[in-house]
Amino acid sequence: MDFAQSPRTQDYLKRIRAFMQQHIAPVEEKHLREIIERKHGFDWTQWKVPAGFEELKAKARAAGLWNLFLPDAEHGAGLSNVEYASLAEEMGKSLLAPEVFNCSAPDTGNMEVLWKYGTPEQKDTWLKPLLAGEIRSAFCMTEPDVASSDATNMQATAIIEGDDIVLNGKKWWSTGIGHPNCKILIFMGLTDPQAGRHAQHSMVLVPLDTKGVAIKRMLPVFGEYDPPSGHGEVWFDSVRVPKSNLLLGPGKGFQIAQGRLGPGRIHHCMRCIGSAERALQLMIERGLSRVAFGKPLINLGGNRERIADLRIAIDQARLLTLYAAWKIDKAGGMAALNEISAIKVVAPNVLQQVVDAAIQMHGAGGLSYDFPLTTLFAQARVLRLADGPDEVHRGMIAKVELAKYAPRVPKQKESAA
Amino acid sequence: MDFAQSPRTQDYLKRIRAFMQQHIAPVEEKHLREIIERKHGFDWTQWKVPAGFEELKAKARAAGLWNLFLPDAEHGAGLSNVEYASLAEEMGKSLLAPEVFNCSAPDTGNMEVLWKYGTPEQKDTWLKPLLAGEIRSAFCMTEPDVASSDATNMQATAIIEGDDIVLNGKKWWSTGIGHPNCKILIFMGLTDPQAGRHAQHSMVLVPLDTKGVAIKRMLPVFGEYDPPSGHGEVWFDSVRVPKSNLLLGPGKGFQIAQGRLGPGRIHHCMRCIGSAERALQLMIERGLSRVAFGKPLINLGGNRERIADLRIAIDQARLLTLYAAWKIDKAGGMAALNEISAIKVVAPNVLQQVVDAAIQMHGAGGLSYDFPLTTLFAQARVLRLADGPDEVHRGMIAKVELAKYAPRVPKQKESAA
């Protein structure tokens, strides 16, 4: 057993930290303020990439800090999940960094899907510009009219008609779809209701400018619209694309979704942990710098105990996530089902807990945009729902646990996931 | 011991419910949407009272549902704290109702202060139009540069110079100061640093249009600016008002603040409980109407247990708040110190817990403005800091508890409040 990071990870970490300190930190506040002021908050069609942002990306690419998430030595860095995990944590300490390094969701997941399952033509058309950071992408799965925590509830359809596929339905929470550079989306819909439970749905590549694709509005998360990316509600009205836009084949939607989720959850959780470290740091710095009743806040009441509990919680969440990543590397996502669900519950909840405590230490200022805390809170809160709510993941963990006792385990429909 | 509400309370409750159902419910969503769209979100000088709102107030006044908070039979309803408490809970179920009934913070607290401590002239000039709902008011106590959880940290000054008082300093989180009708504020500042710890500060009436009063910006709470009231940062630069604007006298600031806080905290907490009931209702309705894995969400996993725990928590918070109100009625605020601090910890935390669970049951939709949940969450979160953070109130409760064991109790500076 060896908890040391690989030399490659250590080297990348050092370079990422240096880059973030030199290039991102100095502009982060200006950039975020621009976003926060959201002059075009309610007219997302006017959203713009902040000035200087593409140059920042170019610098990161030139520095070799680019597409590090991709376990492919040619297009990415060829890092294993456990190697990349710590880099994701580091990036998570900045709200800008993941995109600067072309490592932000949902592009990472979409690139992985294209890399794993795309045809040469699909790769050439969409993966190439995504890897180059020239375009961005969205993923359309969740629907407004049903409980999407049960993916089989999905109502949108992807019907094959001759050489085309015709898409209909409503999707929402399509993150990134408001970005000026968003050009492609992956749509998931019902193709064959007669097939087995997990073979009914297909994934389809849909250029954003296809006729019938209508972005109805952007959705706020705790009042934040996250420009210039946004979370969109998108309606598909007889959207017709050629059959060659199918990913992997008809009815392969769930199979792709499974493969997509493992590493994606590692990324999300490690970024959460980076965010949690940042929130803890802000909390401590505030606690050291403000005085009440004659003492620095940090020495009042239960504040030191809270710091200890949060440090423990963060360290445990990190270790569990690294373990899950290592298990994916060694034995694949199916073998790590339990761990992937576990970190999906743990990491966002730990972040929420840390940020809540950090807000409390900041006093009312912590509720405002003078600090990034409410933004980090929103990140935590949305992740307790995105990619499956806590409850579904707990159900999955219990299912895996009880399976050890088969054949004694009674069927429990609700915990299926 | 008798937990039944008085006939007067029962009568008012019936009428408030009827009024809210008939007049407020039908326009609430339209009104809130107008606020949410916040077309002038970032230019608060353009904030407007929504169309039809003054008419709504006039109707409430005509119906005798007006100033019910004021324990004065002439200007208000003459209800005791425990009688009014349940009305505050009911009003708390709507985001508009408190203001429609002229029972919203900080006006209620300011009116009470004027009613209790104002000179006839002060009452005539300011209390009268406030009671009539013609103007609104703000309260300027918290400061940006110090930990305001310790009120003695206050740096702003209120210096008597001849017949005038001269005010200097920065305040923030002055709720309501952005309202188009806000005309008067109560300022608290340091008058005599040589006096005893709680006799150094004064409260002063300051017309908003006094020279030197500058509203620098509005502060968001989890991204919400709460137009048209807002939470302002206000700077006072050699603001000069006549000595007759002093409330009660120089150095009486803390004495007034103490008297103001008891009933105000009852109101806040009961409104929290009303909000919590609303959030629980939304949670259950969502849980009944959505299906996953073949069952309504409400029947999945631990959801019913969560409903039970929330019901218990709400009922306990209500009883404790009613008990605190009764104790204030019977023995005064000082006798109820422990209970007032206790509800101030309990009620907002219960609301936060209920709303968090309700969001979870709603899925991602619960994070957006399609539901009022994030607004209720912000209400809870801000109240865990406003009027003293949880930690200060816990310190006060411990202090009262340990005082029972005097003289064995060692001095503990930090828990002073």
Place this chain on the structure above:
Amino acid sequence: MDFAQSPRTQDYLKRIRAFMQQHIAPVEEKHLREIIERKHGFDWTQWKVPAGFEELKAKARAAGLWNLFLPDAEHGAGLSNVEYASLAEEMGKSLLAPEVFNCSAPDTGNMEVLWKYGTPEQKDTWLKPLLAGEIRSAFCMTEPDVASSDATNMQATAIIEGDDIVLNGKKWWSTGIGHPNCKILIFMGLTDPQAGRHAQHSMVLVPLDTKGVAIKRMLPVFGEYDPPSGHGEVWFDSVRVPKSNLLLGPGKGFQIAQGRLGPGRIHHCMRCIGSAERALQLMIERGLSRVAFGKPLINLGGNRERIADLRIAIDQARLLTLYAAWKIDKAGGMAALNEISAIKVVAPNVLQQVVDAAIQMHGAGGLSYDFPLTTLFAQARVLRLADGPDEVHRGMIAKVELAKYAPRVPKQKESAA
């Protein structure tokens, strides 16, 4: 609304406190030590009432502090539930007091059953000596071989054969059955499996010396056997008693059980709250008297915050229990179903939480019999299971809550209770 105790309650409280201080406190430790040393711990047939105990009871009776639980002015004090509740809390502060005042479970519940449902002959034979404190009793419902949280699982039978009833089956956790004075038990068993779900079971009076009744062993709770009362496992092998021993009639078991449970749970919960007050007091006294790192323990880390949280929790539990008692008084047990289940969850959990914290403040000593803390812990822990586990009560609360939304509520078998 009036939270003041009635003059009668106040008077009794004063007298109970005085009696406990004068007569019980001086002998409590000696008595408990005798119990703790349990010289006959493993041979329960040798259990004896401690020396002087009957004299103590005689004094209490002479002082008019006797059978206060019974809402009957002739045999008891004629107090309402809400009036008696505070007396139960006070008695709960001593491990001896409830029995000294002839107010201890399960006798109280059994006396209530006899008082409400007994025939004149049953009353004469069993209620009279119970009210006189001359004999003690047990209640046999829970069974070792099934999940007794679902009472309909019950397997023991009470079959009518001519003029007799014949009882068969195994019962356990029959509290008090080891007491030298235990002479009568109430047995619950299945009489008619064809009747409706809640009309199949009967309750039967069984003299302990009836042929076929065999006490197999005493059960420990966290290592404590609670001599001289004990918790017994009792087997019934063709036990035959006359039909006149039936309570209320065949199939009336659940009806009686329901009536028995409401007040009984008030008593249990109020005693828990008394225990919690005692544990909190011990915690604070220890925290004030011991020093570490140069400070009294009470001023270290989060200890004061913990004191505050426990104070809040105890006060909330008390108010909720008093409210439940009041509701039973006003509208009957069925109307207070939700509240009775709520306190049954809250009060033992609060006690467990307080005791756990008190042990922590005591250090390892708190784990030993040098303090009553582990005994109080066992009291809490057993009450989270007795009279229905937390989970069943949560299910009941959810059921009542969701019933407000009928007819939209889907059937959920598991939450039936």
Place this chain on the structure above:
Amino acid sequence: MDFAQSPRTQDYLKRIRAFMQQHIAPVEEKHLREIIERKHGFDWTQWKVPAGFEELKAKARAAGLWNLFLPDAEHGAGLSNVEYASLAEEMGKSLLAPEVFNCSAPDTGNMEVLWKYGTPEQKDTWLKPLLAGEIRSAFCMTEPDVASSDATNMQATAIIEGDDIVLNGKKWWSTGIGHPNCKILIFMGLTDPQAGRHAQHSMVLVPLDTKGVAIKRMLPVFGEYDPPSGHGEVWFDSVRVPKSNLLLGPGKGFQIAQGRLGPGRIHHCMRCIGSAERALQLMIERGLSRVAFGKPLINLGGNRERIADLRIAIDQARLLTLYAAWKIDKAGGMAALNEISAIKVVAPNVLQQVVDAAIQMHGAGGLSYDFPLTTLFAQARVLRLADGPDEVHRGMIAKVELAKYAPRVPKQKESAA
């Protein structure tokens, strides 16, 4: 990063599991029942090693499963801390196994101390028979009259007089001192009050039969006396031993204690995790085998969610403990201060949480000796106090955390540990 266990660990694990299944499991219940019945519970001088136990130890030794804890290839297995950790978890699943494998506290810690710091003569006299399992030992540090959470409170003295050391004072919670084979104890006492804070105390080897050593009584933990080992209160009255019995030298007590604690805490925590796995297994098996309201308990209410939360908690505790062990191996105990304190908080609390839930699933039976749950609960509860209470460890973690922000950190006496 590599989470795989070393081949040596895997091999030992396999052999330990096989041995436990073949030799320990079949006799465990019989053995424990003998202990539980505690015929001599109150006369510890009559305690006996259960029949057949020494033979079991001989088998383990013959199988090469002996002294595995000792990082010494000659006398032990030469395993690193991280390698041994998983073996300790496995042993923790049985209440007998640790001693069978000669790997039980406090002997392990005492053997380590002798191995690291003992003179050749001390080793020959005491380490040898301990390694052979022929004798057992105790450790006397905690005192009844002071808060021993602050070790500098210690009042017992170890005064050098010529060639002797003279010991005086009261100790308690000396685990193992009741064992018939206990022959030696390590005493810690104050030698030089003028020396630096951590250089005042010495550790001294004291044969149990030295004049002036008096075992006053055995202390119960939640009613359990843990025969035949026990937890003793021991008084030292002018106990005189030769100076050669000093360990390492005068004033070296804290230095030795520090070295002793790191690995010892790893062992304790890993055994806790083993216990937690066992309790979880019992919980699930009960939940699968009992039926209420028409379903197996495991499918009722929030039970599956609870299983999931416990699985997550156990896995996180294990990873954190393994990480702490690895850090000790790589960089020494001082570098792992934070992690050692963290696991000391986490592991016993996780065990307590799992056992509490397991008891709840078992119903009242779980409170009795029909299941090992209350024994496991006592193990958890005592470990939240032994070797430093949770609060002291939280204080240490906060101290380490805040040290990262030096020199800004204000002094806080209370968190010193």
